Amino acid sequence: MLDGGFDLITILRITVDIALIWYVLYKLMMLVRGTKAVQLLKGIAVILTIWLLSIAFNLQTVRFFTNQFIEWGIIVIIILFQPELRRALEQLGRGSIFTRSAKSKEKLEDQIEAIVSSCTYMAKRRIGALISIEKETGIGDYAETGIPINGKLSHQLLTNIFTPNTPLHDGAVIIKKGKIIAAACYLPLSESPFISKELGTRHRAAMGISEVTDALTIVVSEETGAISCTVNGKLHRDLEEEALTEMLREHLSLHPTTSEKPGKKRGAKQNG
Template sequence: MPFTDFNFFDYISTIIDIFLVWYVIYKLLMVIRGTKAVQLLKGIFVILIVRSLSNFFGLHTLDWIMEQAITWGFLAIIIIFQPELRRALEQLGRGKIFSRANMQEEEEQTKIIEAIVTATSYMAKRRIGALISIERETGLSDYIETGIPLKSQISSELLINIFIPNTPLHDGAVILQKNQVAAAACYLPLSESPFISKELGTRHRAALGISEVTDSLTIVVSEETGAISLTKNGELHRDLKLDHFKEILQKELMVSTNKQASSSLWNWRVKKRG
């Protein structure tokens, strides 16, 4: 009987151990998502595959080189990716990695939407061209690096001031990341779709281009007509009325917060019933 109980508890502890390791790896992937560390992971997989093949085919020199790369690679990772590791440790210390969405986050998201709508309305009335891309699940760090880093609090005044004509930052896109204005004057990939209307300019083509390769939400204000457009999932929604535009932002940007809250509530209920 004791032997049977030992096997049962050992089996349960193994399942819990695997689940915790999987959860930690998942959270770490969420931290490095959209950063250069993703490319690093791809490189590590390539090295491991080459090491296995060289060992299998008896390529001793190549096998020795790969072994040295693996041995000293961890030290190089710590040095090269110090900012990403520091950010992960800071989030862990503040409890953000394992935190759940709350009312304060929803209020902050509401203020951000109001700031975007106010700035867009102001620029549309005065026909000030603007291009604003909002990061969601897919990271936009590669595109942020092409612009001027700001890392500022989102406000309607800041967004308007950036796109005022003949200012240093007005040409290019503003990228919003994690409730911040991450960078301005960023370069976005242009869509190569042949179905784009010829009357649309570079801003609309760039907005479509970024929506084709990411799940970002991108806002365009036409400099010629003052019309408000929005792109998502490779689709262009043109000439939006301000009320409709605000409804789309609330639906698309608040849904992620609601999903996180629902997921946390479900997990809490499961734990309580368990």
């Protein structure tokens, strides 16, 4: 009976131990997915594969060099992944990895209202827009292709950026944690053959970023004023104001409410 209790405690301890390690690894992968760090991780995987092969086939020289890499690998990883590790530690310190406070939910509600207001304003005037919102996956690499803004998200600033004939109206705006961090950014274009031919570059860019990251991206069509949204490789077209609000709440960790006013109808079709 004592042995049985000891075995149960041991199994529970091992299970918790493994679960914690997998959780930490999962969070780290989510932080670096869609960034240059993914390519570095692939390189590390290749080195480890070569190391195992050198042991299996007794390749002394190859094994020596791979051993050197592995011995210094932890320091190299800390240096290379410093931004991602710092972001993870900051989130852990704020407790945002596990919970979202009521205050942060209120801020998120304000951000959603600013985005929806700006999109509906631009849709009425047929001002083209491309807005990508970072979630778990870092999209800092794409922000680096544009012009740094680092301004607080607001309806006025977001609308002004996309006003035609201004220096920043072409390209995408990237939003992170309530801030417009960059404008005029380049996003990867989707090569999917299933995208409608009538959709233009903005929609292909929105689909492209949704295929490689978990970012939520909004497109306002310049031709029709229709609002679309991409997330997880799926395109949601012709969204009304209410539908866009609910989608933002759902994918940015806020439950939709029934207090929203009915949205206005959009066109049935849209171009890029």
